[in-house]
Structure formats: structure tokens, C-alpha cells
Amino acid sequence: MSEVRTFNEEALIEEQGYDDHFHEHHHEDKYKSSFIFKYIFSLDHKIIARQFLFTGMFWAIIGAGMSIIFRLQLGFPDESLAWLKPMLGRWIMMNEETGVGTLDPQFYYALVTMHGTIIVFFVLTAGLSGTFSNLLIPLQLGARDMASPLLNMMSYWFFFLAGVVMFFSLFLSTGPFSGGWVAYPPLSALPQASSGSGAGMTLWLVSLTLFVVSVLLGGINYITTVLNLRTKGMSLWRMPLTIWAFFVTAIIGLLSFPVLVSGFFLLIADRSLGTSFYLSEIFINGQALDYVGGSPVLYQHLFWFLGHPEVYIIILPAMGIVSEVLSVHARKPIFGYKAMVYSILAIAFLSFIVWAHHMFMSGVNPFISNFFVIFTLIIAVPSAVKVFNWITTLWGGNIRLNSPMLFAIGFVSMFISGGLTGIFLGNSAIDIQLHDTYFVVAHFHIVMGIAAFFGMFAGVYHWFPRMFGRFMNETLGRIHFWMTMIGAYAIFWPMHYLGMAGVPRRYYRFDSFEAFGQFSTMNEFITIAAIITFAAQILFVINFIWSINNGRKMTTKNPWLATTLEWTTPIKAGHGNWPGKIPTVHRWAYDYGKDGQDFIPQIVPLSEKELAEDAH
């Protein structure tokens, strides 16, 4: 039996740490003055992280709930939805004679659009990256807080405001925006084209512009913090992979979101000022419009210049979290740390030069597509390296199979399954057939939807003690994992077959086509799986809320026996994170199983033996 060495973190920090004279400045009053400033307009990154998480969970329930309603339509198109009338009102069209209620197609498309927008931006960008970047960047780097706590707070409140505007749009009489989350003009530009393109689209644009402000304020803060506020000894090459991931994510966001906003501004100009950036030669509702000379394809370029990096904005933080969780619970260093960092950087770089692979069938010059195919499929290489490294991290480990670890393993499985189908779609010739079919729906839901959610769950279960001083319930966590793992595959795996058969996405019903209408049993199955999987998420939410006050208490500072700095702070860390000095770092974040020791925290100085080895 090997000894599990414990470390006296407080003594180590006191002895080795760096005194920044933090507590001589009497910050305490400013941060703890009243309930409102402590918990609502808080400047503390740990509170802001929780705010992002709660808001993200709220939106996740709404966004996923919407998918259940439209899945009911797709799985059971002829069943009455009259029972939803109290909630959806006139969007359920009643047949007076039979009493059968059907979902208004207009609202079906609004649900699909809102589901995409909410999950992509509010849940997987703000909820995932916002939560964990805020929580972990200062804590894992040994910083007192973000570089600018004020901008950080504003980042959250802009996100909150974006959410309020979007939520309001759900209740418009003309309905929320319904032209797909990508909002391609002319459909999104012309209120004549769709009732959701009126006030709903205006609010959508306002909301997402506010959201981009939030992302930019957050991103510039994350980057500055990582570059300037690392504690003594924390060189870039000693940062945990979580921080690398959040850092690169913030850079991608900072470079790509402004392009999206400029695209939005041109769209707003087309909608309100009569310009023709995206519109040309349109005849609609019996009327020829005056727009001439614009190109709808221009919008697609601007949109996907963000849109593609966006999928990495979503998945990189999840990758960082999973790398960390796998390593901690496998009690092994992450395999190929440097390769992991270089993969993140390579993926980030490539993410900017592949956007047109969303547009192979959009009428762009087929010659140009050659380059986008090549760059797109190059991404498979760093992605493959990451997968092999994760799997090798498990090899020879001493694996704890608790909830965070199960979700991390589930993430790897999802990332493999969804990533491989990307190889089909990235090859433009195959994309001719598969573009905008259910194959695409299956691909991106698995690789960036479910996988990112799994990363988020792994993070929540893993850092819940850090956030709330208590653990989430393990049994419920495992039930949650198994229902979600099996449920997610049950939902999305069959969709590959739909896609191969040519069934297009964004169809209100399939039976108008002989070629698409033959899968009603499969669609029923998918809907039932979706409902069960959704119920499992409710289980998670209940577990989460219940555990905040009633979960098993954290009795030691470092329950997972991890090496990183966030586990060296007091269980109830106040503002400034460390009561006295801030810790000094002596080693990288992955000394697990080194020299026969279970783990060696980053704050522990190198032993004589290690110093001797380093000297070589």
C-alpha cells in the first residue's frame, strides 16, 4: 500500500508564498458591504462564475424544453397537442370539430431557431466558458481576482440583459425569430418573408449584440488575467490545460465575435435603413423590392467567420475541463501535455480558415472550396492527437469512477463519435448529399452539443465542492450520467441513418415526401429518448440545487487530491481567494504518480532528486 501523502498547504503558502500585501488594503468592506453587492452586483469572480452557471442552467432548461416540444411534433405529428394550449396559446391551432390541436409551423420554426440560439450562445458559450473561465482562471493561476473585476461584473450583466431581451421576444404576438439560428438573409431581413422576422428578429439582433459585448468584456479580461496575473512560478508551460483552453477560447472569441457583430450591423442597416448589403432582386408578397446589388452570401461569410470558431469556443473549454478531470481522477499526468497545448493552438488557428465548409452548397465558387476542404480535414489531425492522448492518459492509471470522471470518459466517446462524422461532412463531395440533412444534425449535436454538455457536467461535478463547499450526490450523479449517455446516443445515433437516407433538417413534418416519410417509428423512438434524457437533466438540476445546502460537506480542502492551486484555498474562500500570501508555484500541474507518490501539488518545491534530474 502506497502512502497517500498529505500536504499542509497553509504552511507551504506561508513559507514559500508571495506577499502582495493584499489584505493591507482593506478590500473587505467594499466586497462584503451588503447582500446586494455581495451576491448580485458582485465583483468577486467566484460569485460571477456562479451567476453564469445559474443563468446558463436556466437557459439550458428552456432551450432543451423547446426541443422536447418540437420533437413531439416530429415524433408524433398526428397526435393532438391540445394539452399544450394553456402554455403555448394560439401557437396551438385547434380544429374545432375534432378538438385536435396542432403546432403552428411558424412556431415550430421559432422553437427550432430559439433552441439553437439559446443552447449555442447562452448555455454553451456563456454558461460553460463564462462559468469555468471565471471560476478557474484566477484560482488556478494564483490570482486574487480577474484583472478587472468591474468589467467582469459588466460581462455578466450584459449577458443577463441579452437574456432578458431574448426572453421577452418569446412572448411577442408575431412570435420570436424563426429563420434558423444562423439567421440567413433575405429570410431574416424581410418581415414579409416570415412573421418572426419582424419584431422577433429585431430583438434577436439586439440580444445577440448585447451578448457579444458580454463575451468581449469577459474575453479581454480572461486574456489579461492569464497574461499578467499569474502567480510567481506559474510560467505559461506550467498552466493547467483548463487555463490554456480558456485562454485560447477568449482569444478566438475576441477575434471572431466582432466580425459577427459587423455582419449584424449590415443586416440591421438592410432591415431599417434601406441599404442593400445582402439583398438583391427580391420579389415577395406580390411586390418587387428596391434592393439591388447585395449578396446574401456575404452574410454567410461574415456569420461563419464567427460561426465556425464558435464551435471551438464551445468545445475547447470542455476539452480543457476534461483533460483536467481525466488526469486528476486517473491519478496520472495528462499524456502529452505539450502536444495538447499545441493541438489547442493549431485548432484555434485553423478554426479561422475553415468557415466556408458550411457554405459548400451556398453558391460560392467550387474552386475556393478546395482550400476549405484541405484546411477543414487538417483539423482532424490535432483532434485525433487529443483523443489518443486522453485515452493514453487512462492507460496505466488508478481510475476513480465517480460522476465527473464518468462524464469525462463520456465526453471522449462523444467527441470520437461526433468528430469522425465531421470527416464525412468536411469532404465537400460527400457534403453535396449530406449537407443540411439529419446527418449534420447528428454530427454537431454529438460533437459540440452533447460533448460540450458532458464537459460542463464533468466540470460541475468536479468543482461543485470548490464552488459550494459541499459535494453533489454521487448516486444521482451516476444515474444522471447513465441516462444521459444512453439517452444522448439513442437520440442522435439513429439520426445518421435519417441523414444518409437524405432526410433534410428543419422539416415540420416528413410525410409530404415519399423519400423522407418512411421513418416514423424511428422518429417516435428519438422523441421518447429525448423526453427521458430531458428528465435526467431535471434530475441533475434537482441534485444541484439540493446539494448546495444539503450535500455532503467538504471536510478537507483538497478532496480529489489534485495538484492545482484552486484546492489550496480555504473551503469558504473569501474575496481575494487566499487569506494571507498567494501561493508560489514550483512545478507543472500534472505530477501524479511521480516517484511513487500519488500526487505532488504545484506549490510543493522540487525535491533534491527532481532538482538533480532537472539539471541534466
Place this chain on the structure above:
Amino acid sequence: MIGILIVGIIFLFGVVVVQIGKVTDLTAKIRGEETVNRNITNSQAKWLMVFCVVFLVYCVASAWYYKNSMLGYGPHEAASAHGGDIDSLFNVTLFFTGIVFILTHIALFWFTYKYRRQEGRVGKFFSHDNKLEAIWTIVPALVMVYLVTNGLVVWNEVMPDVDPQEEVLEFEATGSQFLWEIRYPGPDGKLGTKNFRLINGGNNPLGQDWTDKKNIDDFHATDIYLPVNQKVRVRITAKDVLHNFYLPHFRLKMDAIPGLPTYFVFTPTKTTEEYREELSKYPEWQVPFDPEDPNGPQRWEMFDYELACAELCGKGHYSMRRIVKVVSQEEYDEWFNAQSSYYVQNIRNTDLDPFKGELLDYEINARSKELLSEFEAALIEDNPSDISINLTNVFFNTGSAELRERSKYELENISKILKEYSDVSIEISGHTDNTGDANANLILSRERANAVINYLVNKGIGSNRLRAVGYGQSQPADTNDTVEGRQANRRIEMKIISQNL
């Protein structure tokens, strides 16, 4: 009521969840955390292995079960020349990714099982291995190079536009909310120009510019007919928002963009009938088309290629269906010849017609054929002089015997006929309606007949073969009480009077 029930169920669900939570925390306390954790780790590791096996079996089995929906298998074969390449590319990719999928999943779950937590074990300090990492960088890179190369070869064969000199059949599909409109170029093989400002739901749904003569023979079609093995270029346009021209059976998809025409070139290789034959071999197609009518036609008999929309275009996006019929060249020609031009049917000689009052080439050609056949029909009659051929396209100014410019086509045709049938003599007779003085009419009719004769003589027809007669108003062909009747009565007729064999 249902609302209360749902809230109640969710509440009960919550209570159950919380109780499970409490119980597990309690058992952990009673039994000791270590024991509980060991048991859990073991059982979770086992379940993960079970999951791995069941999942992989499910993946393979479901693929087998749905093989008839997979690209290139069973009845789901491509119906176009390029489609097979796409299908085989798909399957090559499936082969490589399938191997990776299975191997990585086995490794992932097997390592998790094998290295599950055990007392006293310390994880290996195995932080990197350059050789290993180089291998799994280079091998995927090589596989990707292979797939990219294959993919780009296919892409660059499928996507180029046709050579300007190449003979292709071109037709046009225009998407709008929420239907496809199909236009064929007519016998000239060329689509006329369009202008969105000319679109008018009632009499110009596509905004065709009628001053462009290429539009004159363009016809609109309900179903898309295509001759098998003929290279086709489809011009894809849209009126209002984005649409996507999607023919799943032909592996073809392209956005339709207002203001920016796109295209796709393909060659259908299987007729609808041949595709139906293929389908008839599969049990899922050997069921009644209408389940209510077991004796009705079977599904395969009712199969048709379909055109769909694959770009979200509004609330009716899911309903933009058209049928595509691929037929033999003979059937295609038959269908093609039976179509009539939109212009001729709806525009010709209305106020919208820029050529109102002019003779158009197609009319001249049709008339020349008609005249020849009327002439030849009269020739084989027992008594050809009984047949009067109405020269419908000979026109005079009102009240005068001066030939109008556009009479020349008809007269040229007569001169051509007379040169070919050099042994035939004819009589040209003039007729009027009953307005005005009967005598004056008689003179006018004779002068008009003479004008025709003079024209023919100038063209080199011997005057001995021609005779002019004026009948005035004495031989009305129709009533003189209506405008149309009088119009029909003012005419020039031709009659064969002798033929020297």
C-alpha cells in the same frame, strides 16, 4: 388540471430523487466510504464495459438494419452519373472512420475497466512519448491526405460548369415561398432573360422579359422531365429568400439565391421505371402504397424521384415538392413536343406583347408548314380545284391593294411551293366584306388578287401559271354581321386550277 398533475409529478420525482440522495449518503456513512467506493468503482467499470460492448454491437446492428437507407446500398443507389462516386467516397470514409471508431472505443472503455481504482496502486508517471505521439499524428495525417485527395478529385469532376460549346439540356428551377417553378427553354434550347421587376403573379410568374425572343418558346412545366443519360444543366434561381434545389436520389444540392443564379450539372442514369424495378426487389417496397387499400398499387409502383427544398425558407419550407420523371429519349421528345410556350398561351397578341401585330419566326415557320401541307393535301384530291386555301397571312392596308410588309412570308412560301411544283397553275382570288359599295369592293378585290400575282411574277413565277380573280363581297366565308365575321370575309384565297402531269 393537467398542469397541476404535471407539477405534482415533478414534485414527487424531486422527493424521490432527494430521498435517494439521502439514503446513499447514509449508507456511505454506515458501511464506510472506502468499501462503498470500491464497490461502486468495480460496478461502474463493469457497466462501462457492458456499455461498450452493447453500444458497438448496437452500432453495427443498426447499420445492418438500416443498410437499405445507406448511401450506395440496396435500393438507395444513386440515379445520376456522379452519384456513385459520392457514394463510394462515403463508403471509403465509413471504412476508415469505422475502424477508428471501434478501436478507440474499445481502448477507451477497456483501459477504464482495467485500470479502475484499486487499493495500493499508483498511476504510472507516463507523461509523454515522442515516438507514440509522432505515430498518431502521422497516421491520421496520411489517412486524411488519402481522403482529401479522393474527395477533391470527385468534387472537381462534379462541380465544374459545362463547356460553352457542349451540348447540354438546360432547364431552370426557381424557388419561392413555397414552391418550385420549372422552366424549359423550348426548341431553341435557350432560356430567355428574366427581370424580377417584371414578375406578376397573374401573367408573368417568373418575370420573363418578353422583348427577349429567347423567351418566346420557353415553357413552364409541373413535373421535371429528363431524358436518361443526357447531360443536364439546371439553372437555379430564387425570387424571395434562399431556397435549396435538392434532388436526394441524384446526390444533388445547390442553394437558390435571389439575384445570384447558381447551377448544377448532372446526368440522370436511371429512368423512373428502372428505379421502380430496382425497388420492387425489396420487401419494404412490396407493401400497399395506401395501407387502407391493400389491393391498390404497391409502394414501388408509386415511386417517383422528388425535388425538395433544403434551405430554411419560412413556415412552408417542408412542403416544396415536385416530381422528377426520368424517361427514355423518345418519351421525352413526345412530352417535350406536347408542351406549349407560356408566351404563346398567355401573352401573344395581348397588350403585354411587345410583338403584337408582328409575325414571329415560330408563327412564320408554322404557317409555312401548314401552307405546304394544305397545298399538298389539295394536290392529291380528285378535283384539286374544289379546295380553296385561305392565305391567312396576306395583309393589305385598309381600302387599298398595297401589300403590307409582313405579307412577304406567305408570298415567299407560295413562290417556293410553285417553284417546287413547277407544273401547277393556280388561281388567286380576292374577297371583301359587305361594307361599302359592292362595285368598289369588286374592283378592290381584283386589284388585291393582282397585287399578289405581281409579287409572284416578280419572284420569277411564270405569269401563265397564275390567274387573278376578284369576287368582291359575293362569296362570304362567314357572316357579315360581326366584326370577326367581316374580318374572316376579307381574305385572299388560292386554288389549284391545273396540273400538267
